[in-house]
Amino acid sequence: MDWVTCAYSAACTGVAHQPSGHCLAHLPPDDLAAALAGMAPGRLLDLRGTVLTGDLLARVLEAAGHRPGRTRLDRARFTGDVRLAGVTFAGDVSLDGARFDRLASFFGARFERNVSLAGAVFARELSFHGVRARGHVSLERAVMSRDALFGQAVLERGLSCERARFDGYATFDGARIGDGAAFRGARFGRTLSFRKVTGSAGFDGAHFAADAYLSATGRLSLVRARADGLLDMTVAGCGVDLRRTEVAGATTLRLTDSYADLEGAVLRGPATVTGRGRSRVTSLRGVDAPSLALSGLDLSACRFAGLAHPSGVRVKDCTFALTPRGLRVSVRRPMVRWFSRRSALADERTLLTGDPQDGPWATPGGLADLYAELRGRVDDRGTSDDFAFAALEMRRQAAGRRWTIMPWLSASSLASFLVLSLVSSRAACLVSSRRTGRFAAWFALLAAVTAGAVLWTSASHAERRAGTHVPSVHG
Numbered sequence: 001m002d003w004v005t006c007a008y009s010a011a012c013t014g015v016a017h018q019p020s021g022h023c024l025a026h027l028p029p030d031d032l033a034a035a036l037a038g039m040a041p042g043r044l045l046d047l048r049g050t051v052l053t054g055d056l057l058a059r060v061l062e063a064a065g066h067r068p069g070r071t072r073l074d075r076a077r078f079t080g081d082v083r084l085a086g087v088t089f090a091g092d093v094s095l096d097g098a099r100f101d102r103l104a105s106f107f108g109a110r111f112e113r114n115v116s117l118a119g120a121v122f123a124r125e126l127s128f129h130g131v132r133a134r135g136h137v138s139l140e141r142a143v144m145s146r147d148a149l150f151g152q153a154v155l156e157r158g159l160s161c162e163r164a165r166f167d168g169y170a171t172f173d174g175a176r177i178g179d180g181a182a183f184r185g186a187r188f189g190r191t192l193s194f195r196k197v198t199g200s201a202g203f204d205g206a207h208f209a210a211d212a213y214l215s216a217t218g219r220l221s222l223v224r225a226r227a228d229g230l231l232d233m234t235v236a237g238c239g240v241d242l243r244r245t246e247v248a249g250a251t252t253l254r255l256t257d258s259y260a261d262l263e264g265a266v267l268r269g270p271a272t273v274t275g276r277g278r279s280r281v282t283s284l285r286g287v288d289a290p291s292l293a294l295s296g297l298d299l300s301a302c303r304f305a306g307l308a309h310p311s312g313v314r315v316k317d318c319t320f321a322l323t324p325r326g327l328r329v330s331v332r333r334p335m336v337r338w339f340s341r342r343s344a345l346a347d348e349r350t351l352l353t354g355d356p357q358d359g360p361w362a363t364p365g366g367l368a369d370l371y372a373e374l375r376g377r378v379d380d381r382g383t384s385d386d387f388a389f390a391a392l393e394m395r396r397q398a399a400g401r402r403w404t405i406m407p408w409l410s411a412s413s414l415a416s417f418l419v420l421s422l423v424s425s426r427a428a429c430l431v432s433s434r435r436t437g438r439f440a441a442w443f444a445l446l447a448a449v450t451a452g453a454v455l456w457t458s459a460s461h462a463e464r465r466a467g468t469h470v471p472s473v474h475g
Contacts, residue, residue, distance in 0.1 A: 001075070003048050013049035013075060024060075025051045041065035042090050046072045054080025054102075061087060073098055084109040092135070095120055106131050114157070117142055125168075128153050136179070139164050150175055158199075161186050172197055180218060188212065191229075200238070211249070230269070243283075247271075255279035255297070262287050263303075273297065294318055305347045305362040310373035320383065321346050342386040345370070348394070368394035 006012040006023035014023025020031050024047060027035060036059060039045065045068040047060070057078065061068075070091035077099045085108030093111060097119045105127040114135035120142045128137075128150045136157040147168040150159075158179030167189040172181075177199035185205045192212045194201065200218025203225050211229040214220055220233065221241040230249035233240060236256040244264040251271040253260060260273065261282045267289040273281060280298035288308040293316070300321040307313070320343040347362045347370075371391035375384045 001049065005049065012051075015046055015048045015050065023047075023050050025053075025056065036060070036063040039063040039068075041067040042069040044068075044070045044072070044091075047076055048072050049075045051077045051079060054078075054082075057082065075099075077101070078104070081105070083107075088112065089115075092116075100124070100126070103127075111135060111137075114138075122146070122148075125149070131155075133157070136160070144168065144170070147171075155181075158182070165189070166192070169193075175199075177201070195234075265289070267292065289313075299346075301346050303347050303350075303362075304345050304370055304374070305366060307370065310370055310377070313374065313377045315374070315378045317379070320344060321349055323349070342389065343383045344386070344390055345374075348390065364394045364398035368392075368398060 001013060004016045004021075006014040006016050006026055007021040008023070008026035012023060012026065014025055016023060017027065017031075017035055020027060022031070024032065024035060039060070041064060043064070045060070045064055050073075052060070057080070061084075066087045067090055068087075071089055071093045073093070073095045075097040076095070079101050081103045082100060083103075083105045085105070087108075088110040090112050092113045093115045095115075095117045098117070099121045101123050103124050104122050105125075107127050107129050109131055111131070111133040112135070114137075115133055116138045118138050118140045120139070122142070122144045123146075125146045126144050126148045128148075130152045131150075132154045134156050136159075137155050138160045140160050140162045141164060142161070143165045145167050148166050148170045150170075150172045151174050153172075153175045155175065156178040159177050159181040161181065161183045163185040164183070165187050169190045170188055171193040173193055173195045175197050177197060180200040180202070181197075183201065183203045183206050186203070187207045187209070189209050191210045192208060192214075195213055195215040197216040198218075199216060200220065201214070201216055202221040203214075204221055204223040206222070206225045208225070208227040208229065208231070211232070212227055213232045215234040217236060217238065219238045219241070220235060222245045223241055224244045225246075227245070227247045227249065230251070231245075231247045232252045234254040235258045238258050240253065240255070240258065240260040242253075242260060242262045242265050244266075245262075246266045246268075248268050250269040251267045253271075253273045255273070255275045257277040257279060258275075259280045259282055262273075263283040264286040265288070267287070270291040270293075271289050272293045272295075274295045275281075275297040278298065279296065280300075281294065281302045283303045284292075284307055285303045286306040286308070290309050290312045292309075292312055293314045295316045295318070297318045299315075299318050304310070322341045323344045325341050345367065347367055351362055351364070351367065368391050371387045371394060375387035375391065378384050378387065
């Protein structure tokens, strides 16, 4: 302790008042009256380590005009009910390590600056309902043994509850948290209700021992969080980070013009992700979910490689990426192939780039199996057919990847190339020597043979594909 303690007893930690050397709780009646008379609104209030009964606290607040200035109550102990309705704290308030034996109600209080309750212990209920704090509020490492109520609170500079413990029911419904809330490593022993909150919140590494309901207008992050019950989330116009989150119960995620990242998540119960507006899922890589329903989402940039249970996925009214159309030329038959657009997973489009983030998952063989499983899990027949063809294409690549001479050559580029070749050969014949003209003529002949090969290959390929429902490759 960094203050002179009370001389009444070695066990008393209350800050000493001069000239008696006793804390406020152990002052004689006359000295106590004099100490209270010296208090005034806006002045420093120093009661560190002091034991405060309900009656003594009421007399102190009355003496300070219910508007104390800088308030220092570190390691103070409140043995009676604490009710601070109508009290305005004009300066910083420090209650680090304080202990509240009975009800702690800050309802109706106002804090003009920062509030710190780090390491505080609340043996009974805590109410921050409707509190307005213009500064930052800290409850780091605090222990709330009973219910904690933060509904309708207005915390303009944010809230920090890192490594805090909420043993009872906790609610933050309707709170406005200006600079966001941090619950890193926090533990919630009973149901958490964090609904219709204005602002962002981070629950990275948090543990929800019961059900959790989260709804906010800002970004929500639950990286490496663990939920033993159900997890219900609703967000609008922001993002949700659920990477490596573990949920034992049901998972429900509702997105409105938002995005979600579920990479590496373990969702043991039934999981549902629905989207409205421009909502998208960016990654499902490595997700372990026996039952996962996706609806109304943009999946054009979503990675699926490493999905543990593709047979448990259900896709409805979702959009996927599209492959580019054009020509592919190789040294194997067919040497020249024309590809039209088809639906594809984002993993296929990045397969050729060799993105190191894909790891060992995005391989032709792995994608072939993934396509084969997902083709029966989508509600659109066209997408199902495209996935069926993609599975065949990936298996063909897995059997032996071809050496590609011209990976993707568009029809317009090829036509331009042939026209330029013919024009060049004609010009060479007119203005050059006989040898140069002969060379240009041979070059034009080679271009014509190439064009014929394109037509012949495309036609034969179309004949082989006749009668199927896969429109991805044609002559």
